[in-house]
Amino acid sequence: MDAAAAAERENEMTVENTRDVAVLGLGEMGAAIAGALLAAGHRTTVWNRTPEKAEEAVAGGARRAATVPDAVAAGEVVFISVKGAAAVRKILEEAGGALAGRTVVNLTDGTSAEARETARLAAGSGAEYLHGQIMTIVPGIGHPEAVVFFGGEQAVYDRHRPLLDLLGGKGTLVAADPGVPVLYGMSVHGIMWGLLNGFLHAAALLTDEGVELKRFLDQAAPSLAALMSFLPSIADEVEHSRHAAEYGALRHHHPSVDDLLRESRDRGVDDRLPAHTLSLVARALADGHADDSYSRLVDAFRTP
Numbered sequence: 001m002d003a004a005a006a007a008e009r010e011n012e013m014t015v016e017n018t019r020d021v022a023v024l025g026l027g028e029m030g031a032a033i034a035g036a037l038l039a040a041g042h043r044t045t046v047w048n049r050t051p052e053k054a055e056e057a058v059a060g061g062a063r064r065a066a067t068v069p070d071a072v073a074a075g076e077v078v079f080i081s082v083k084g085a086a087a088v089r090k091i092l093e094e095a096g097g098a099l100a101g102r103t104v105v106n107l108t109d110g111t112s113a114e115a116r117e118t119a120r121l122a123a124g125s126g127a128e129y130l131h132g133q134i135m136t137i138v139p140g141i142g143h144p145e146a147v148v149f150f151g152g153e154q155a156v157y158d159r160h161r162p163l164l165d166l167l168g169g170k171g172t173l174v175a176a177d178p179g180v181p182v183l184y185g186m187s188v189h190g191i192m193w194g195l196l197n198g199f200l201h202a203a204a205l206l207t208d209e210g211v212e213l214k215r216f217l218d219q220a221a222p223s224l225a226a227l228m229s230f231l232p233s234i235a236d237e238v239e240h241s242r243h244a245a246e247y248g249a250l251r252h253h254h255p256s257v258d259d260l261l262r263e264s265r266d267r268g269v270d271d272r273l274p275a276h277t278l279s280l281v282a283r284a285l286a287d288g289h290a291d292d293s294y295s296r297l298v299d300a301f302r303t304p
């Protein structure tokens with residue numbers, strides 16, 4: 001094939017693969033999503049409650065829709081990225097009959113119940129539905145390592161995969177139920193906040209002593225790396241309700257947490273994190289679980 005024929009074939013393929021998409025909501029995240037779709041050459045229609053915010057997308061080649069139904073009618077796949085499930089509900093209600101035959105990809109955060117309710121609303125209007133839980137900030141959109149947890153029917157996910165992969169290279173369908181990716185997302189965030197709070201409490205202690213944090217991180221790296229490697233065995237213990245521990249049982253944790261609490265108090269550092277941990281461990285000991293693994297504390301989270 002000569003160069004001209006190859007260019008023509010590439011052009012045909014591009015045209016074949018070009019989709020009609022709509023993006024509703026052009027805040028920080030919606031604008032980035034519209035940008036990724038436009039950069040991939042898709043015919044993109046945009047709508048935002050405050051119309052001026054569409055200007056950047058329009059300058060990038062998007063068509064501006066004046067109303068929600070107009071935007072939804074223009075896209076076979078309709079991405080929604082706004083603040084809160086109530087805003088999504090309002091958009092779906094406004095879209096009405098225009099939703100029939102469309103695929104709604106809702107990328108708006110909320111609770112699992114809200115995602116399920118949104119899915120019901122979309123289905124009630126004849127639309128297919130995918131929930132997407134974006135696990136990156138704006139600069140990560142389109143990055144090969146960016147994670148998006150999706151929930152919905154496998155066939156719908158597979159059909160739209162080339163579009164969905166534009167959001168992040170590590171997109172995964174985690175369940176048919178749209179509530180599950182929401183739980184995945186908030187679980188990662190919950191673990192992140194636990195880790196960051198633990199680190200920042202430690203940072204308050206270490207800097208009070210004048211210890212350089214990077215030096216601490218270098219020297220403590222093997223201990224810190226080992227923490228992540230415990231998680232699969234903790235998960236196993238929780239799932240099988242098998243908490244018996246040969247070593248490192250809760251009775252050993254108790255004095256160590258107490259040391260951390262007293263050290264914090266001695267230095268005038270906030271002691272609420274270790275105090276909370278100590279109360280969880282003390283309750284497990286009082287319930288007769290001194291010889292159990294730390295995983296036993298899942299009971300305290302299940303029945304506060």
Ligand SMILES: NC(=O)c1ccc[n+]([C@@H]2O[C@H](COP(=O)([O-])OP(=O)(O)OC[C@H]3O[C@@H](n4cnc5c(N)ncnc54)[C@H](OP(=O)(O)O)[C@@H]3O)[C@@H](O)[C@H]2O)c1
Nearest residue numbers: 025026027028029030049050081082083087108109137138
């Ligand atoms: N930003 C991030 O890094 C990030 C990362 C992961 C996930 N997310 C999620 O992405 C979603 C959008 O976040 P964002 O960062 O883009 O928020 P944002 O910059 O604050 O923008 C909010 C968007 O929601 C729209 N909106 C709010 N209330 C509305 C209503 N009642 N009706 C119609 N539109 C309404 C706003 O429209 P107006 O312009 O008219 O106010 C705007 O387009 C959120 O669920 C967020 O949690 C964001």
